[in-house]
Amino acid sequence: MNANAQLEYLINTYADTVLRLSYSYLKNLQDAQDVSQTVFIKLFTDKRIFTSKDHEKAFILRVTANVCKDILKSPWKNRTCDIEHCNEIVAPNEETDNSILWAVNQLDDKYRTVIHLHYYEGYKANEISKIIAVPTPTVYTRLVRGREKLKKILGGE
Amino acid sequence: MKQYKNEMDHLHWTQEGKENLIRRVKSNVEQVQPVRHCLSMGKYALVAAMICLFSVSAYATGILQSATDVLAPILGGTPVQTEIIEKIGRPIGASDTSDGITISADAIIGDSNNVCVVYSIENEDGTPFVLPDGISPQDVFFAGNSGTEFPFTAGGMNGSIGVQDNNGTDGILQIVEMLSSEKSLPLGKNVTAKFSQLSYFNTDGKVVPLSDGKWKLRYKLNFENVGVTIPVEKQFTRDSLTFTVNKIMISPIAIKANYTVIGIPNWSNSKSGKMPEQDQKEMYKFLEGIELIITKSDGTTIDLTESSGGGLSPEKDVTSGYKGAVLDEILPLNEIVSVTVGDIVIDINN
Numbered sequence: 001m002n003a004n005a006q007l008e009y010l011i012n013t014y015a016d017t018v019l020r021l022s023y024s025y026l027k028n029l030q031d032a033q034d035v036s037q038t039v040f041i042k043l044f045t046d047k048r049i050f051t052s053k054d055h056e057k058a059f060i061l062r063v064t065a066n067v068c069k070d071i072l073k074s075p076w077k078n079r080t081c082d083i084e085h086c087n088e089i090v091a092p093n094e095e096t097d098n099s100i101l102w103a104v105n106q107l108d109d110k111y112r113t114v115i116h117l118h119y120y121e122g123y124k125a126n127e128i129s130k131i132i133a134v135p136t137p138t139v140y141t142r143l144v145r146g147r148e149k150l151k152k153i154l155g156g157e
Numbered sequence: 158m159k160q161y162k163n164e165m166d167h168l169h170w171t172q173e174g175k176e177n178l179i180r181r182v183k184s185n186v187e188q189v190q191p192v193r194h195c196l197s198m199g200k201y202a203l204v205a206a207m208i209c210l211f212s213v214s215a216y217a218t219g220i221l222q223s224a225t226d227v228l229a230p231i232l233g234g235t236p237v238q239t240e241i242i243e244k245i246g247r248p249i250g251a252s253d254t255s256d257g258i259t260i261s262a263d264a265i266i267g268d269s270n271n272v273c274v275v276y277s278i279e280n281e282d283g284t285p286f287v288l289p290d291g292i293s294p295q296d297v298f299f300a301g302n303s304g305t306e307f308p309f310t311a312g313g314m315n316g317s318i319g320v321q322d323n324n325g326t327d328g329i330l331q332i333v334e335m336l337s338s339e340k341s342l343p344l345g346k347n348v349t350a351k352f353s354q355l356s357y358f359n360t361d362g363k364v365v366p367l368s369d370g371k372w373k374l375r376y377k378l379n380f381e382n383v384g385v386t387i388p389v390e391k392q393f394t395r396d397s398l399t400f401t402v403n404k405i406m407i408s409p410i411a412i413k414a415n416y417t418v419i420g421i422p423n424w425s426n427s428k429s430g431k432m433p434e435q436d437q438k439e440m441y442k443f444l445e446g447i448e449l450i451i452t453k454s455d456g457t458t459i460d461l462t463e464s465s466g467g468g469l470s471p472e473k474d475v476t477s478g479y480k481g482a483v484l485d486e487i488l489p490l491n492e493i494v495s496v497t498v499g500d501i502v503i504d505i506n507n
Binding site: 004007008011012015016019020023024036037040041042044045050052053054066088089090091092099100101104115116119120129133134135138 | 160168173175300
């Protein structure tokens with residue numbers, strides 16, 4: 001597969017995955033779009049090949065997590081949407097206060113991320129540990145605390 | 158949490174959005190690439206000289222060490238191994254300093270498809286490069302995209318970059334870069350290695366920056382290629398699939414097998430969630446489960462089946478695959494009796 005075909009494959013396969021993890025980190029659609037572009041530029045210029053789709057996906061999620069962490073540290077986050085690119089994504093319906101997504105978005109980013117990787121992507125704690133570079137016990141703790149906080153936000157549900 | 162999954166499913170790129178994203182990524186990369194690949198050597202020298210004049214970060218020529226001194230602690234230092242390193246390894250001696258830290262490319266060894274480059278990290282002022290308490294060289298890594306860059310014509314690549322300390326007393330660390338290429342490497346050409354975001358994992362597993370420096374070194378891909386390619390063209394059948402081992406390439410530092418399979422993997426085309434079991438099984442059938450074993454003259458074997466890397470290129474009804482690995486130690490070719498790929502045993506020294 002040549003580089004252009006590889007890029008098209010990666011974007012068609014993983015663009016939604018990257019967008020969703022970025023959004024769970026940043027809670028901001030424009031930043032999530034920017035992260036997606038940065039991640040795929042990194043992948044396009046990287047000459048890495050993967051021995052399995054598991055390896056491929058985990059690597060892409062790790063790159064995404066690192067880019068998101070950089071943005072969280074930056075003062076330039078929370079920008080408004082560039083009109084030209086606003087119609088490129090379909091946004092989730094999160095405005096209602098009984099939405100789980102709304103509730104998850106009330107959590108700190110450290111809880112949002114592990115909840116997303118566990119409940120949406122289906123990763124176990126030891127796998128999440130490698131993706132976001134924190135120890136496995138910390139992932140377990142964040143999952144437990146994240147769930148407790150969610151229950152409180154949702155009124156003990 | 159099923160509701161969370163359902164709600165998050167609503168967040169996705171439109172098809173037009175994905176197409177625009179592809180265009181933007183290509184356009185962004187194309188704006189950067191020509192500068193890196195189109196400058197003539199003369200212009201590179203001029204740019205390098207200007208960087209020396211106007212920037213803290215500078216190109217410099219390091220003190221040339223012998224390739225054997227650099228490579229033997231990593232790839233084996235028996236008399237036979239040393240003799241091989243002396244024959245095919247080469248010193249490099251390019252270095253760059255940034256943020257008070259100098260990274261030097263010290264030596265290189267390789268074959269047509271694989272390369273091992275050893276770099277050193279040391280403080281510019283000559284004081285020992287000391288890591289924080291409790292941190293070992295293995296905890297150190299480059300968080301930014303780092304390593305040697307090759308043009309896309311080199312095809313797919315896989316490899317690793319690790320940090321180690323060869324003697325523990327001189328205050329200098331070593332970076333060991335090992336790369337395997339799908340296609341032949343551009344031997345004799347100049348290549349560029351970049352390093353950034355030197356960091357380490359602390360005892361809590363968190364990433365801690367060590368330096369904001371960015372290093373860029375240019376060196377020649379120069380070593381004696383003593384690898385041999387052996388045509389094979391033998392078939393075996395596995396899980397109702399017919400594999401043809403087309404050829405193997407073997408050298409004292411690496412091995413690679415090329416094969417074709419009649420049939421293509423039946424991917425699930427799943428776009429989210431963990432890799433489906435079906436895809437895992439297909440990957441195992443076509444690549445991961447194919448044995449790659451070296452048998453040595455003393456009867457011992459080196460099983461690279463799981464530790465090797467590789468790739469698959471399905472096209473129409475046939476899949477081209479390759480599987481290979483850089484060896485942990487120099488292995489003299491006359492110590493290799495055979496190589497096993499799948500069910501095919503290939504005699505080496507006949």
